[in-house]
Amino acid sequence: MEQYQTIIIGGGAAGLMAAITYARQKKSSQGLLIIEKNPSIGRKITVTGNRRCNLTNINTTPDKYYGENTKCLYNIFNRFSYKDTITFFENLGVRLKTEEGGRIFPITNQATTILDSLTKEIAQLKIRTKTEEYVIKLIQKNKNWEITTDKNIYQSKHIILSTGGKSYPRLGSSSEGFEFAQHLGHRIIEPKPALVPLELSGNWFHKLQGVQSNVEIIIVTQGKTIATRTGELLFTHYGISGPMILDLSRLIINCLHKENNAVFINFFPDYNTESLKQLLTTLWQKHPQKIFSNSLLGFLTKRLRYVLAHELKVEETTCVNQISKKELYRIAERLTHWIIKIKKTRSFKESMITAGGIAMDEINIKTMESLKAKGLYFAGEILDIDGISGGYNLQFAWSTGYLAGLQL
Ligand SMILES: Cc1cc2nc3c(=O)[nH]c(=O)nc-3n(C[C@H](O)[C@H](O)[C@H](O)COP(=O)(O)OP(=O)(O)OC[C@H]3O[C@@H](n4cnc5c(N)ncnc54)[C@H](O)[C@@H]3O)c2cc1C
Known part of the structure; x- marks a missing residue:
């Protein structure tokens, strides 16, 4: 049996x-081993x-995160902040840049730059790694841990x-x-896919697959508005995606057990129903011979115009002077309040982060050590903290990884 510290x-x-x-802190990697399931x-x-690789964000604050106990993040980020992440990678020779929303990327625009810098440091520090090996059992024996993998048994x-x-x-x-932690007495908040696209009811989205549009979105559950946002929406063959939806998905996952979850889309985010009625009236008076979908040319992409016209049941050849005032009002109402039922989120396969995980109140947040099992530490996404998109999730992984590594 191989022995490690x-x-x-x-x-x-x-x-x-x-x-x-x-x-680094021990000035040696003696007795340290990383076991990784993947080939690298x-x-x-x-x-x-x-x-x-959006590796961190200069706006990192606890309010960018979800979980039962996000207050602990004040402590965690005080000990290892986004500034420490920047310094850490700059010291590895990585040049960084700040983009919109405070998001930090390597100047090369390549995530491999970040991985290469870490891999080189791991090699430089002579840290032992075993790849293509996965842990199947973790038990505490006296004051040691016994780790069984598909290839070996270790003690640490x-x-x-x-x-x-x-x-x-x-x-x-x-x-x-999660299973190891649960077995060792830890409470697991049910893991759910987050930062994930939404599946909608209806069978016409495939016609819009790949179409992007700037829209206003209102998410309503049980007749209550839970979020309103304006931004880019990406249509997919099953529903909607894009950064705005991924962030909104986190608010929706807790409502999905209820009925009546819907998204209202305003395809004219600069207008409400009243002002759109006026706009269409003016436009259509000016160009009465225009075909309906062409009259929206300056506002919506071609595919969106055609598909929406079809869904509005306006014939392809209909000129705007054939549309009654009542009909114009109906169209303006629908284009600003296009209601679609939310079916569910997509699965873990497509989610960027897992919401839920090991409850933070059973962890010493100064050291990341388990309060249930001595000598067991946690770091990263396994914990019940998840952030919005923008570099916040990696920041949490760096911060908690740092704290766990520092204590041993
Ligand atoms: C497509 C995508 C894009 C993303 N983009 C961003 C972004 O730009 N910015 C950001 O902040 N976050 C982003 N995230 C989230 C970010 O990747 C995670 O927050 C982060 O990787 C979590 O780090 P971690 O070390 O906790 O977990 P992971 O990176 O998932 O690492 C866990 C490791 O454990 C290994 N493992 C699992 N079980 C075993 C076992 N039994 N034995 C041995 N090894 C095991 C796995 O193979 C894996 O390598 C993105 C996620 C995805 C999926």
Whole structure:
């Protein structure tokens, strides 16, 4: 049986940060091992930020996060903030830039730059990694941990469990980490897919697949408005997606057990029903011979005009002077309040982050050590904290990885 001082289970963002922090402060990587299921470490990092890796955000504050206890984030970010992330990567030789909304990216626009910098540091610090090996059992024996993988059995004094959430399973995520923690007495807040597209009721979205439009969105559940946003909407063959929807999805996941969840789309975000009525009246008086869908040319893309005209049951050849005032009012009303029922979110396969996870109140947030099992530490997405999009989730992984690695 191989013996270690500390074994890190999961070589993602949090696990790698923990390993580097550990080896740097001990000035040695003796007795440290990372076990990673994938053929190489940090695979998920390469797909982040549309493969550009939005690694943190200068607006990182606890209000960008969800979870039962987000107050603990004040403490966590006080100890390792977005500024520390910037310094950490700059010290690895990575040049960074700030984009809209305070989002930080490598200047190369390549997520592999971030992964390469981490991989080089891991090698430089001579940190042992075992890849293509996955942990199947974790038990505490006397004062040690026994870790069974598909290939070996190890013993270690400390464990850092950084196996991530359930999102994007093709990159190694699964529910094992939650199962280990639950088995060891931890409370798990039900993991749900978040930062995830929405599936809508109806069978006409496939006609709009790939169409993007600037719209106003109102999310209503049980007759109550829970969010209003304006931004880019991306239509897919099953419903809607895009950064605005991904962020809104987090508000919706807790309402999906209820009936009557709907999205209202205003395709003319600069207008309400009244002002759109006036706009259409003026436009149509000016150009009475125009075909209906062409009359909306300056406002909506071609495919959107045709599909909406079809859904509005306006014939393709109808000229605007053939449309009655009553009909114009109906059209203005629908174009500003296009109601569609929300069926569900897409699955973990398509979600960028997992909401829920190990409850924070059973963890010493100064050290990330379990309050249930001595010598067991947690870091990253496995915890019951998830952020909106914009670099906040990786920041949480770096911060908690740092704290866990520092304590051992
Ligand atoms: C498409 C996509 C884009 C994203 N873009 C961004 C972005 O731009 N900015 C941002 O802040 N966040 C982004 N995120 C979220 C971000 O990737 C996560 O918050 C972050 O990777 C979490 O890090 P982690 O180390 O906790 O978990 P992970 O990165 O998931 O790492 C966990 C590791 O544990 C391994 N593992 C799991 N079980 C076992 C086991 N039993 N034995 C051994 N190993 C195991 C897995 O293979 C994995 O490598 C994105 C996510 C996705 C899916």
